[in-house]
Amino acid sequence: MKKSFLLLFVLIFQFFYAQTEEEPAVWSHNVEKLSDTEFQLQFSAKILQDWFIYSLYTAEGGSMPSEFEFVGVGEDYKLVGKTKEGKTYTKYTEVFEVDETFFKEEAVFNQQIELLKPNVRQIKVILYYQICKEVCVLKEEEFNISLDGSALNLVAEKLDARSEQMTAALKLDLKHKERLNGAEGVNKNSVSNLWVVFGLGFLGGLIALFTPCVFPLIPLTVSFFTKHTGTRAKGIKNALLYGFFIVLIYFLLSLPFHLFNSVDSQILNTIATNVWLNVFFFVIFIFFAFSFFGYYELTLPNSWANKLDSASNKVGGALGIFFMAITLAIVSFSCTGPILGGLLGSTTLAEGSVANNLTAGMTGFGVALALPFMLFALFPAWLNSLPKSGGWMTTVKVTLGFLELALAFKFLSNADLVGHWGLLKREVFLIIWIVIFVLLTLYLLGLLRFPHDGPKQKLSVGRKALSIVSFLFSVYLILGVAKVVPLKMLSGFPPPAFYSVLEQETECPLGLNCYKNFEEGLAVAKAEDKPILLDFTGWACVNCRKMEENVWSDPEIYPIIKDEYILISLYVDDRKELPKSEQFKFQYDGGRIKSINTIGQKWGTFQTVNFNSASQPYYVLLSPELEILTEAVQYVDKTTYLNWLKSGLNKK
Structure with a gap:
């Protein structure tokens, strides 16, 4: 099933942006009647601190100016003179090397119009603009303006007496x-927490190395750099550069999430609180899990990899190696995609800035993925000690599928808690996890099979060890349901103890x-x-x-x-x-x-x-x-x- 990751990313960005409770600019309009056919229109915005909107007349060659579209002009009415602006500010920008003009705190536009048809009583005006802080967001504001006084202001509101009273009551007169x-x-843990997230990302990258999409590429790629680049020194240099570019690519993938933070510092945390976004992630993680179970492959379009591979051969040099690194990221997506999805989900549940956590985790993931390519280039004899590809890689994928399945129910639990649905009470959630890890145990023991499992073979020591760990964890969960142990190891993942099927005192x-x-x-x-x-x-x-x-x-x-x-x-x-x-x-x-x-x-x-x-x-x-x-x-x-x-x- 071929999906465009870029399209999904854009859709998620739009959804996140829609969740912000406060718009950076709140618009209103007003109408002043000058005569039977002439009117003065005023459009104004209250702008949040540190945000700004560009003027209609900012310098050419700079940022995109604001622009009005007066619908029906020339037919129903005409513009009298140019649009006049309120107080603006000017600042030289080194990026465009021009003086840019903009509004901050408040934007005001005034435009006089004259009716060409006396029966016109309503006009429509659309404003296209970008509002900026550390990043610019393209916006569109539509004004439906009544000229007969029936709706002088569709946006600005005046508080009723009750709202004024309740607004005042919500503001405390705090002392000291x-x-x-x-x-x-008190948040001194934030730096150490980033290292923890980096470590989790690194662990995710190590796991990804042992999947069928990545592991077979290690000896092939290392052999290319050590045998087909002339001298050994040049081969090592190219392999190290290849590893660096892998880290850089995964680091760059996290940067767009910092744009969310500049729009609203809490925007990514809405993942943990928005009901339908949690349901969306639940569905996505179920989708990831069944791809790991072997029911279908999650891949990016083959044409992407082919074009990049062709570009790497044509360009050559450092840029060619960069294209090779991107090709690796694309062809390995069916295995790394769900792991990266798990990393995204996990960082929204961790302490600190989600964007910073994600950067730390993605960088850790990239380092782990790049490390073997660099180490084996330095010490090619180590390639002989690598285990051969085989069924054990399928075991890794299926085990990851069960972990994705468990994490999916965490997101459904979030939606249930916030929405007060009462579907996944603590005991129900734990029983579902017990079933998941019992099934994982049965799979590891060879009693449960999936589509891409090979012929039955004697269980390896590693598989037996994993089955014991999974079984013991299932027992731990059972003891938790029975309230024999408090499940402190899982604090924060199951619903709170008071969210129970049993009646609670409080x-x-x-x-x-x-x-x-x-x-x-x-x-x-x-x-x-x-x-x-x-x-x-x-x-x-x-x-x-x-x-x-x-x-x-x-x-x-x-x-x-x-x-x-x-x-x-x-x-x-x-x-x-x-x-x-x-x-x-x-x-x-x-x-x-x-x-x-x-x-x-x-x-x-x-x-x-x-x-x-x-x-x-x-x-x-x-x-x-x-x-x-x-x-x-x-x-x-x-x-x-x-x-x-x-x-x-x-x-x-």
Whole structure:
């Protein structure tokens, strides 16, 4: 089944961009009647900080200017003079070597028109523009303008009294807010986390080496460089260059995801919180799994590889070797594609920036894939020690298929948790995983077979060892369902313990008493004169579950949370609709208006507005008088968290 990876990438980008809750520019329009046939049209935009929009009249040879399309001009009406602009800024750009003109904070355009037909009462105007930060996004804004006063402004809204009141209530009057800045040191794990992700990517690359799409290419490619490039020194040099280009290609594949971050720093994290995107990834991973099982091949068009291979022969030199590296990436896609898909999915569940994680993981993958080509070029005698291609490579692929299948249900679980469907409760999820790993055990023992398995042979030592590991893991899961062991090794992957088929005393982590409404929890804190542990969390937040199951459960930490603090847990990814009486329009200080219709929208906006943060987990200690007691923390170890809780009690 031939799919265009590029097309899929573009579609996913468009979907991600559509998930952003806040547009970088919010447009409105106004109409002023000058006479019976003349009108002044005004188009204006509130622009987010650090974003800018190019002028209609920015210098030629520079970035693309904004452009209006006045539909019906010359037939229904005519333009009177040129479009006038509000305040603009000019800056020299070295890229185009011209002075570019642009708007920031606010864009205003004014255009006078004169009707040619007196019965015209509505006109349509389309604005084409690009809005930029670190990357430019092409946008289109359509204005349907009424000239008779029935709809003077279709975008700008005025808040009703109830929305004004609820907007004010969502903004806290926090004291000692500067203490939040101390959180800089609490994320010191981020650098080490990148190395962990790099290691996982490296492991994925090593696994890919032992698949049928890659392994047979190693001796062929190394032999080409060592025997067909004249001198041994030149062969080694070309092989090292080939390895470098492999790493570079996989590194470059991760860079577009940094463009998502420049559009919205949380845009890739919507993978872990958007219901239908999780369902999409569930389907994709099932698709990957069955390709590894041998029911079909997942390949890119053969013409791509043929053209690149031909180009490498024609061009020669370093550029030719670069084309050879791209050819390797394409012809091995049927094996590496699902592994890279797993890497993409896994990095969205890891701590830190998704784009940075993905770059670290992809680079690690490329290094592992390139390493044998470089090492065997340096030490060609090692080629004799390589195992021969055979059925063991099929075993590797099928085993990966089972792992892809298990990961697929993690994404379906995310959708179930966020959507409150109640389909994959903790026990159901674990039973599905038990079935998957029991089937893997049966396959490794030769009792279950797939289409591309060869004739039955005596089980190898490696296959027997893997079957034992798979069986023991199945037993571990069974003990977890029976609540004999707490499954801490899997913290964050299964649904939380309180999301159970069995009736629970509380829907809070570890049986704690928590409040899921800030106003309610604040009232209790005032009544009991206790400080607040404010927990910004998410149903699909893996690190939140790890903190709850590994840190909060600590015998020193648990009683402090239970007895000394009022726990308020706010789920920022909850897609459940608020009651109609609690839905409202929230207005930012800059004038932008946002609809608050779901629980997650309310508490996500609450976190951003009051604490200037959009990450989870995110913990804040507050007094009942809304005094920030100490710095905020995120994903930290037990000792750090314990000392943090104690420091909050000392400042009470």
